[in-house]
Amino acid sequence: MSSTVLVTGGAGFIGSHVVPLLLERGDRVRLMDNMSRGDRGRVAEWVATGRVELVEQDVRYGGAVHRAMSGCDQVVHLAAVSINKSEADPYESVDINIVGSNNVFKAAADHGVRRVVFASSASVYGDPDRLPMAEDDPLDPLTPYCVAKHTGEQLLAYYARRSAMTWIALRFFNVYGPGQKPTAYYTSVINHFVQRLRSGEAPVIDGKGEQSMDFVHVHDIARAVVMALDVDAARANLPINIGTGIDTSVAELARTLIDAVGVDVEPQFRPRDVLVSRRMADISRALDVLGWKPTIDVRTGMQDLVDSEIG
Ligand SMILES: NC(=O)c1ccc[n+]([C@@H]2O[C@H](COP(=O)([O-])OP(=O)(O)OC[C@H]3O[C@@H](n4cnc5c(N)ncnc54)[C@H](O)[C@@H]3O)[C@@H](O)[C@H]2O)c1
Structure with a gap:
């Protein structure tokens, strides 16, 4: 069944491998990206297919996120600023990675979105006591970026309890x-x-x-994102490691x-x-x-x- 998928941060590195897979399976894609790191050339090629729309907006603006969410059945939330920027500028990191994520998840719950796939991170574990690292191991997020990924997972659980929305947080390892x-x-x-x-x-x-x-290849990451959109609701609402x-x-x-x-x-x-x-x-x-x-x-x-x- 084809969907209309909102992909936040879809013009970035991982997004540029996810969007072609969504188009391959017949979806329509609404890309929400402030283009701070996005690839304009790539986005122009997708828009030319007639099945991708670019909403050049910032996830920090709740009103813009609500408008972008309208008519979408599924969401892939990739927009974020990276771990090194989070130490240099914790204010921006919290704004984008926590407030921005909250805007996306709240809007998804309000608009009846059935699945949110969230780009979480292996960094939620901190320095592990043992290998391999499993989802139920203790978490020890060490930077504002890692705290935001952990918080994002918890916010998803909160909104899922209050709406029909289901979620999967993919904890990407080193992409x-x-x-x-x-x-x-x-x-x-x-x-x-x-x-x-x-x-x-x-x-x-x-x-x-x-x-x-x-080290996990970005093509395998993109496959995991698309598979997480399709998982039965009864098996959703949990974090999943994606590494090798x-x-x-x-x-x-x-x-x-x-x-x-x-x-x-x-x-x-x-x-x-x-x-x-x-x-x-x-x-x-x-x-x-x-x-x-x-x-x-x-x-x-x-x-x-x-x-x-x-x-
Ligand atoms: N690359 C990795 O190794 C890795 C590992 C773990 C988790 N992740 C997560 O995966 C996601 C995608 O990572 P990536 O490597 O593609 O990063 P990226 O920086 O290449 O892409 C992020 C995209 O988000 C956009 N963006 C940034 N701030 C925004 C805002 N305020 N509003 C709207 N758009 C905004 C950027 O323009 C960019 O296109 C991120 O959430 C990241 O934290 C990545």
């Missing part, structure tokens, strides 16, 4: 892939290594490179990228005391509830990225 901005917080290390390798220099790793991330279930250390990443770029160098290790943080998702709930599992492994995904664009 990478074509279209990512080089400044992306966790994954900037990919861009940094690739830049060095392209000029024939070895990647430099602080400490032993043991800190790890769960594999932790890749910075040292392994360096070796993977050396192979992908195809240069004959060895990573250099710079002795440092490094706080070793590790990330690895338990993805059993994603399989159980969404029927989702990742399709792109890190080696293939990094090769695809190197071949496609960055640098």
